[in-house]
Amino acid sequence: MNVGDLLRQPHLWACGAGEDGIAASSRVRLARNLRGHAFPDWAGEDENLRVWRTLEPVLRALPSMQGSVSAANEAMTDLDRQILVERHLSSREHARKGRGSGIVLRADERLAVMVNEEDHLRMQSLECGLRLHEVWERMEALDREFEERIACAFSPRLGYLTACPTNVGTGLRASVMLHVPGLVLMEEMAPVVNGIQKLGLAVRGLWGEGTEAVGNMFQISNQMTLGAREEDLVGDLDRLVREVIDHERNARARLMRSRETVVRDHVGRALGILGHAHVLTSNETLSHLSALRLGIELGIVERLDRATVDALLLLTQPAHIQRAAGRPLGPRERDEARARLVRERLGEPPRRRRVRKTKA
Amino acid sequence: MKCEICKAQEASVHLTQVMDGEVKKLHMCEDCARKGGINIENPVSISDLLLGLGKEEPVEEAPAAPDRACPVCHLRQADFRKTGRLGCPECYAAFATELAPLLRQMHRRDHHVGRTPGAVPGGVSPAEEAAAVQEALDRAVADERFEEAARLRDRLLALRQRIAAGSPAAPEARP
Ligand SMILES: [Zn+2]
Ligand SMILES: [Zn+2]
Numbered sequence: 001m002n003v004g005d006l007l008r009q010p011h012l013w014a015c016g017a018g019e020d021g022i023a024a025s026s027r028v029r030l031a032r033n034l035r036g037h038a039f040p041d042w043a044g045e046d047e048n049l050r051v052w053r054t055l056e057p058v059l060r061a062l063p064s065m066q067g068s069v070s071a072a073n074e075a076m077t078d079l080d081r082q083i084l085v086e087r088h089l090s091s092r093e094h095a096r097k098g099r100g101s102g103i104v105l106r107a108d109e110r111l112a113v114m115v116n117e118e119d120h121l122r123m124q125s126l127e128c129g130l131r132l133h134e135v136w137e138r139m140e141a142l143d144r145e146f147e148e149r150i151a152c153a154f155s156p157r158l159g160y161l162t163a164c165p166t167n168v169g170t171g172l173r174a175s176v177m178l179h180v181p182g183l184v185l186m187e188e189m190a191p192v193v194n195g196i197q198k199l200g201l202a203v204r205g206l207w208g209e210g211t212e213a214v215g216n217m218f219q220i221s222n223q224m225t226l227g228a229r230e231e232d233l234v235g236d237l238d239r240l241v242r243e244v245i246d247h248e249r250n251a252r253a254r255l256m257r258s259r260e261t262v263v264r265d266h267v268g269r270a271l272g273i274l275g276h277a278h279v280l281t282s283n284e285t286l287s288h289l290s291a292l293r294l295g296i297e298l299g300i301v302e303r304l305d306r307a308t309v310d311a312l313l314l315l316t317q318p319a320h321i322q323r324a325a326g327r328p329l330g331p332r333e334r335d336e337a338r339a340r341l342v343r344e345r346l347g348e349p350p351r352r353r354r355v356r357k358t359k360a
Numbered sequence: 361m362k363c364e365i366c367k368a369q370e371a372s373v374h375l376t377q378v379m380d381g382e383v384k385k386l387h388m389c390e391d392c393a394r395k396g397g398i399n400i401e402n403p404v405s406i407s408d409l410l411l412g413l414g415k416e417e418p419v420e421e422a423p424a425a426p427d428r429a430c431p432v433c434h435l436r437q438a439d440f441r442k443t444g445r446l447g448c449p450e451c452y453a454a455f456a457t458e459l460a461p462l463l464r465q466m467h468r469r470d471h472h473v474g475r476t477p478g479a480v481p482g483g484v485s486p487a488e489e490a491a492a493v494q495e496a497l498d499r500a501v502a503d504e505r506f507e508e509a510a511r512l513r514d515r516l517l518a519l520r521q522r523i524a525a526g527s528p529a530a531p532e533a534r535p
Contacts, residue, residue, distance in 0.1 A: 033449060038433045042447035118445070140475075147477050153449035156492035158463075159472025161449040165459060166466055168452070170474040200468075227469025 021297055021306050022245045023130035024177040024217065027088070028139045028234065031162045031171035032121040032146070033153040039163035040101070040116040048100025048116045055115050058149055059104040064111060064142040070104040073097055079328070082319035088126060093117055111142055118163050119171075121146075130245070132174060132238045136230065159226060169226030174234050176241045177206055181216040181294040182251035183244075185263070189218075192247060200224060201240060207286055215286030215313070220244070256298060267295030275347045279332075280339040285316045292346075304346065312345060363389035430454040469508065471496045493519060 033039060034055075040048055052072065060068050073081065073094075084090035089105055094117040105112035114122040123146070125139035146152075153161040159169040167173070183189045196203045203220045205213025220241060222233045255263055270291035274280075293309045295301040314320060316338045322329050325337050363371045369389035429436045431454060435447030440455065452459065464470050471492065493516045500509040 035449060038448040039446060041443065041445055042433060042435055042439075143475075144478065152477055154477055155449075155452060155472075156476070157471050157495065158452055159474055159476075161452055163445045165446070165463055168463070169467065169472045172474070224467045226463060226467035226472060228473060230474045 020249070021293065022179055022248050023241060024179055024310070025088070025126060025128050026130055026132045026135045026174075026176050027124055027126045028132070028135045028172065028174045029122055029124035030139060030143055031119040031160065031167045031173075032123065032143070033161060033163070034120050035151045035153045037120065037153075040097075040118065040120060041163060045098075045100045051120055052100055052102050052115050055121070055150070056102060056104060059113050059115075059146070062142065062145045062149075064138070064145055065104065065106055065113075067108075068104055068106045068111075070102060072099070072102040074099045075102075079319050079322055083323055086314065086317040086319050089124075090114055091117060091122070094122075111138065119167070130176060130238070130241060132176065132234050132241075136174070136234045140230070166223075167225050170228070170230050170233065172225055172230050172233055173221055174237045175219050175221035176237065178218050178220065178241065178244060178248070179216055179290065179293060180218060180244070180248045180251075181290050182248045182255055184213075184216045185255055185266075186251045188247070188251055192244060193218075196220060196240065196244070199240065201237065207283070214283045215290045217286075217290070252294075252298065263294075263298070264300055267291050267298075267300045271295065271301060271346070274342050276343065277339045278343075279335045280316075280342060281335055282316070282318065282338070285338060285342065286313070289313055289316075308345060312342060315341060361387055363387065363392055365389070365392040428454070470499075 034051065037043065037051060038047060040051075043051070056070055056072075059065055060070055071080075076084075078095075081090065081095040084103065085092055085095050087109065089109060089112045090103055091114065094101060094103070094114045097116065101114070101116040103112065103114050110126055112124050112126070114124075123139065123142055125135045125142070127135045127138075155161055160171040162168050162171055180189065180192075183192055193203050200223055201220055202223045203218055206217035206219050207214040220237065222237055225233075228236075270288035274285070274288045274292065289309050289312055292301060292304070293306060296304055296306050296309065315324070318334055321334050321337050321341070324341070325333075329337060361371045363369045364386060365388045369391060371387035372390055373388050373393040427436050427438055430447055430451045432450040433448035435451055437455065437458065440446060440451070446452065446455070460470065493512055497509055497512040497516060500506075500512055
C-alpha cells in the first residue's frame, strides 16, 4: 500500500456534510474470527502469518473491497502505521503489532479491515456525519460477502466468538463522534455523560481523558454486544445520539442568548492565535480548532468553512505533521511545523500577505 | 485519591461501568491497571479488570481444579485471568462455567440473538439454533426471568415451524 496516496485525498471527516456538523463521523465495526484457529494474541507469529496470507487475497477480492490497498504491518514504517491510527483506520493496538498482522482498506477509506489485531478480523465501516444505518448496511454487506468464503467461529448460543468476552455475540461496536462545545461551555456535559453511561453506553473523549476531552470531541458507543440484534444496537445508538445533538443545539442557542460576547471573544481569540502563532502544541491546536469550528457553525466566522477546520484537525496530528515534513520531527519542531501549517491555511488571504512581504 | 487495589499509589485510571443497573466505579494506579490487563488508553470495562485481577482472590467461582486448560489451544485459566483474553473459539466451551457469570455482568443477556452466518458451510441450522434456544429457555424459566422466557418460547415456536416446513435456507437441518 501507499499510505502517501491516502494522504493526498481529503479525509472523510472533511466531507463537509452533516447539517450542523455536531456529528462528525459514524462508524460500525465487527469482530470476527476464523473457525479452528487460535486467536491472534495466543497464536504464534507463524500461525498469524498464515492467517494474514490466507485472508489478505480473500479480502481484496470481495466485491465490497474493489479498489482496495493492503499492507502487512512489517512492511510499513512506524509513521505509516501511526497515520492509519490518526485517520481512524487502524487502532493503537494494531499499530503496535508486527509480523503476522496487516490491514486491507478501500481507497475511499469507507471500509477497512484490520487482520490480527485482538481478533482475526476487525472490519469497520466509516462515514462522515450521522449515518449509522448506511454505515451498518455497508458493513453487513461486507460481512456477508466474507462469510460466503470463510467460515467464522460461531456458537448458536453465544454468537460470534471473540478473543475478549466483552465483544462476543454480535461482535458489533457502533460509535459516533460528536463535537459538543456548547454542552461543554455551558458546563452540561457531565450530566449528559452520566445519563449515557446509565443507559449502558460508553462515552469518552476522542482526545484527552474523560469529560476533560480536548477539542470537545466525544465518542459514544455501545458496550454490550451479546443479547441484542445488530439493528437494535445501531438503532439505539442512533436515537441516543440524536438526543445528544438536540441538547447541544439547545446549549448553543442558550449560549448565544446569555453569553454572546463571551462566545465571540472565545472564537475570536482562537482565530487570532491559530492565524498568528509560531509554536502550537497538539492540545492547544485542538482546543482552538474546536472553538473555530463552533464559530463557523454559529455564523461568527464567515470567511472559513468547516471542511477547512476538519482537515486541520487531522493534518495537525503528530504523524501527519511528520509525513508532510518528509522526516521525523522532535516535539518542538512538530509544534513549529504545526503552527506553520495552520497559519498557511487560516491566515489572511494569500494575496494581501504577498504584497506585504514584497515590501522588503 | 489512592489506588483501590494496592492502596499505595495515586489512582490515575478511573473506570466506570453500568452493571445490573448500578453504576460502579473503580479507581486504580497505572501499575495495577496494567497488571489487570487494562488498556489504559482505551479502558473497556470494569469486568475486564475483574477478570484480570482475580489471580489471588477468585471472583466468585468454586475452588475447582485450579489450572484447567482448553483441550484445543491449551490456554490455562490462569492465562485468561492474566490477559482477559481467550485463546481460541473452543475456550468458550472449555471455560463455560467460569464465563457464564461474567457474560451476564457484561452483556444484556447471556445468549446471542443477532445475525447468524447464512448458508455458510458449517453454518447454524434451525435445529441447532432451536436446541440452543431451548437450553436458554430452560435457564430463563429456572431463573424466573419470565419476560425473556416468553420471548424465547416465541422464538422456539417459530424455529420449530421452520424446521417442520423444511426451511430451504437451511439445507443441513437435521431431521
Ligand atoms: Zn495500585
Ligand atoms: Zn482454547
